[in-house]
Amino acid sequence: MLLQFSVENFKSFKNKTILSLEASTDSEHKNNYSLIGKDKCLKVISMFGANAAGKSNIFQALTVSILLVRNSNQRQIGEVMTSIVPYKFDEKAQNSPTSFEFVFIVDATKYVYGFSATQHKIITEYLYVYKTAKASVIFERDENKEEIYKFTNPKLKKELLPLTKMNTENKLFLATATAWNCEETRIPFTWFQTSINVYTSNYRNFNKIGYMLENDSDHSLHNFIHKVLKEADINIHDFEFESRELKKEQLPENMQEIFSQNTNFNLKQFKINTTHQIKKADGNIEYHSLNINQESIGTQNLFYMSPIIKQAFDTGETICIDEFDNSLHPMIVLYLIRLFNNSEINKANAQLVISTHTMDLLDLKILRRDQIYFVEKNNNTGISELYSLDEFSPRTREDIRKAYLLGRYGSIPNVQDGDICD
Structure with a gap:
């Protein structure tokens, strides 16, 4: 299960942006999250925002980072990673790496994996595992240091250090080590291969x-x-x-x-x-x-869409769908959301992350505050920001939809009443 995704310096998201699927202390809708050990993982995240605010860029960031992992072993030496697109309206950002990080759970074990890269090379990469309350380092990589790879576990170092020679500057060590049968990297790499998938509204x-x-x-x-x-x-x-x-x-x-x-x-x-x-x-x-x-x-x-959902319910996948409500009636959208939040149907704890314009979901009788996110772009800078309704601490009985339309949470278009014929 996905606990957290973060991205920095990708398209309109110049600053570090965090999408959290970890449930807050909110006591509402306990069926809307799964308890995995001590971690509470939300089953649904819905993302709202004006057109061109940057919602799709979050899904593109997920797609790019996942595919960079999956396809790493097929990448040729010197092959450019054109899918990495930094924030364009700042010279320093254009020349800085793009960063991605995933926090996820596999078989009740929590992992943290992240990397930063330019189009030409991987700059940093790291993999941590929580076998106790404290994270253990599987490997760390920093191309700017004299000692590029770091291993704190002597046994792992003996296994992994020889494999660094098999890696290239544009390949991810997670994929390379797994290709050489490293058990410690196999489980997290397999999670990227099979347990998280991203779809656009053209998922047919x-x-x-x-x-x-x-x-x-x-x-x-x-x-x-x-x-x-x-x-x-x-x-x-x-x-x-x-x-x-x-x-x-x-x-x-x-x-x-x-x-x-x-x-x-x-x-x-x-x-x-x-x-x-x-x-x-x-x-x-x-x-x-x-x-x-x-x-x-x-x-x-x-x-x-139904086979995608069925597969998720069978395997416990995290599925991310941009423009989820494309051509769907709001009542059908609500029905599908309820399927994921229903523990009797969603027995494998599948997760759904969507962008939507279905404002019927802006209802605290259906979703928790931490399940509702907004995306807003600053038109002066072209920088997008992602934030949760939970940051506003609205009352349980508050009309969220009405407050959103009144602009209380931002992320709505400022539509003018002018005459286009003038």
Whole structure:
């Protein structure tokens, strides 16, 4: 589970910015967090803010940092890390590294992993583990020091020091050490590979969903999608899934050339049709089929989001979705949020981090104060700031939505009433 993410000098976030999923001492909504040892981990974080305030930059920072870890071993010597984009409106910031840090829990053990980098090299990197109340150093790396790598545990030093020679300046040692079978780095590296995923509102990966449904031997995924659509009051009786293998000659000519050298060619075509139950004037029931692409954008979004949510509930993943409410009715958004906060459904303690404009979530009957975040950009400097509603300490019965629209918490657009025709 993710406890905290921080970023500094990335796009509009010039200053160190912290997104915390650690529950405060607030006694409200105890089902909205999971207790892992002594740590209270929030299940949902919702992020509000005006357009262009910087909400998407938080999700991009998460994406960039996670992919830098995952793809480190594939990076060639001298390959530029173009995804690192520092704050552009200050010369010092442009020439300074970008920093990322994650605090997370795997199997009741807490880890802290962070690194700073320019587009050309890793500057610092560190990994700590909490086996007691005090953090233990697995490794520390600082390219500005004469002794670049530091190990405080003699046994670990003996194992890890030889592996530093296998690393390059643009690769993360976490990934390199894991590639050489280091057990101490394997668990946190695997967390980055499998336990946290970021999606944009265009998460409709048809092939990914197709393969998930193809391997749904117990029909649990089919049943979950069907249940979500039904409970969200989507007028779909059921759906059918079809998979068939394609031959090379069935592809367009340009694609045939791409696959011509591939002797293990295996490409599949997936088809999803929804079934609608229609009651005729004479009382008879008829069933009609539509291709999923003929459904509304909102229905498609909910359909393709459901397997992502199901997988999170099965594995306990942290999923981060930008523009979560894209084409979804506010009541459906509330329904999905309640699924995550429901300990009977979310048994594996999955987490959901979203950006949204659904102001119905600004309700302390649904979310805790520490589950609501705001993003605001200073138009004079272009610097974004992230802060929690918990910093304002509103009363439990306060109308948060009304206070937000009145500008009490900032992060709303200052829309003018002028005539654009002037």
